[in-house]
Amino acid sequence: MMAKMMVKDIYDLTKTELRQELEELGEKPYRAGQIFSWLHARGAVSFDDMSDISKSLRMKLKERYSMNRLQVMEAQRSSTDGTVKYLFGLHDGSAIEGVFMEYRSWNTACISSQVGCAMGCRFCASGIDGCERNMTAGEMAAEVYGMERDTGKKISNVVIMGSGEPLLNYDSLIRFIVMITDPDGKGISQRNITVSTCGIVPGIDRLAGEKLGREHSQVNLAISLHAATDIKRKKIMPIAEKYSVSEVVAAAQRYYEATHRKVTFEYALIAGQNDTDEDAAELAALLGGKDIHMPVLVNLIPVNPVEGNGYRRPSRQACVNFKNKLENFGINGSIRRELGSDIDGACGQLRRRKRADYSDTGP
Ligand code: SF4
Structure with missing residues (x-):
């Protein structure tokens, strides 16, 4: 045959x-x-x-x-704002998550770049079962189109912050950016795209040198920092064994120098782990050091509990105190707006629950 x-x-x-x-x-x-x-x-x-x-x-x-499209396997719609959390099925039976977020004058798609994730950050459900495979650029773009089709709303901003480490799926990431910014396609501005990394230093440098149709990449970078010292970061993120906080922050500085694009530091606030005044002072010292010459914004994210990690979310007041403390040291902070709080859950939980549902019902 x-x-x-x-x-x-x-x-x-x-x-x-x-x-x-x-x-x-x-x-x-x-x-x-x-x-x-x-x-x-x-x-x-x-x-x-x-x-x-x-x-x-x-x-x-x-x-x-073929024309592979994503299937909406589940869509959780917030009753308080326009947020929709999706579980998408891919053509090979894999499932990934994406989130549609509505702001006053634009809509943002938060998309995945890998099926699962190998990075194993302790606050994140996406990493619990490891990485099944890289997504293709076409699949990443299809997440955006699937959300537009489902909501009937135009998406102008994309954050690659769902499951997966995009800088470890580098070729697909770049092809996705080329595709989604093409004026014959969606024509989304590079400046409206944010690549989020757990701090893969060589990947950050590679992206900084990427041409992407201009002198340098114009996409924004978000770096998951989550702790200001190597000792604390290693407890939260295994990748910290490979790249120290000072190496990660130095790479962020090089990215800014090459592109002049905004670099945001993501910081998941975990009660009793990284949310004390001393943590805020160490973070401010790290990001306000003499070698840092870029505008710095710390995005504070009250952590979502994930089964088995024992992490607790700090109170709202504790988050505000941490932000104020940072600002007293001259570091800008913001507390992530709670979009879709009625459907909110840690990244990767919807997919894990669905997998459990399927294994309960057998093949
Ligand atoms: S936070 Fe990001 S890099 Fe870390 S395990 Fe989750 S998906 Fe992977």
């Missing part, structure tokens, strides 16, 4: 790659822009929707490519 030809997911091609493949098929290069636009801006759900593409070319496309 002849082996079935592997078909590529057409969503996973950048416009340049699509143009090259169409040229190999003897097609005019401008067709790439038309097809890319159908896929990434005009919401085609099948090749037959592409009404300005000839029937013969549509046939060729059908033979060569």
Whole structure:
């Protein structure tokens, strides 16, 4: 029996790659822009929707490519604001999470970059079962399109802060940024994209040197710091065994110098672990050191409890005190706005619960 030809997911091609493949098929290069636009801006759900593409070319496309779409397996909708937390099913049966967030004048998609995560941060449910696989650029883009389709609302901002460490899926990350910023597709500004990392120093440096159509990347960087000393950070984040806090902060400084884009430090406040006045003073000393020459913002996130880690969320007043303490030392802090507090849960919990549901019911 002849082996079935592997078909590529057409969503996973950048416009340049699509143009090259169409040229190999003897097609005019401008067709790439038309097809890319159908896929990434005009919401085609099948090749037959592409009404300005000839029937013969549509046939060729059908033979060569699949159009993999995400399935909404579950959508938890906040009753207090427009936040929607999604569990998406991928074509191979994997599941990932994404969150749609509504702000006063824009909408943001928080997307995953890997199925699960290998980093094992103790406050995060996404890392408990490790990393199953990298996501493709097309799958990452499909998260944004799936949220737009479901909510009927346009997304202008993307944060890559869901499950996975995007700098360890670097090629897909860059291809995703190229795709989602393409003017024939969604045309989202690089400046409206934030890459969140747990502090992969070589990845930060690589991103700082990335050309991305301009002199340097213009995407924003968010670094999960969560502690100001190596001793404390190692208790919370295994990656701290590999890169020290001073190496991570130095990489952030280099990123700022190369790109002049904002770097935010994420800090999950955990009661009794990293939320004392002394912690605030150490954090301020680290980020306000003599080698730091960039605007610094610390985003304080009251931690969500995850089964088994014993972490507790500090009181609202304790969070405000920590922020005030930082500001007394001249470091800007903000407490993350509680969007969708009625559906809120730690990143990765929805996926874990669903997996448990499936294993309870058998194959
Ligand atoms: S916080 Fe991010 S890097 Fe850490 S385990 Fe969770 S998904 Fe991975």
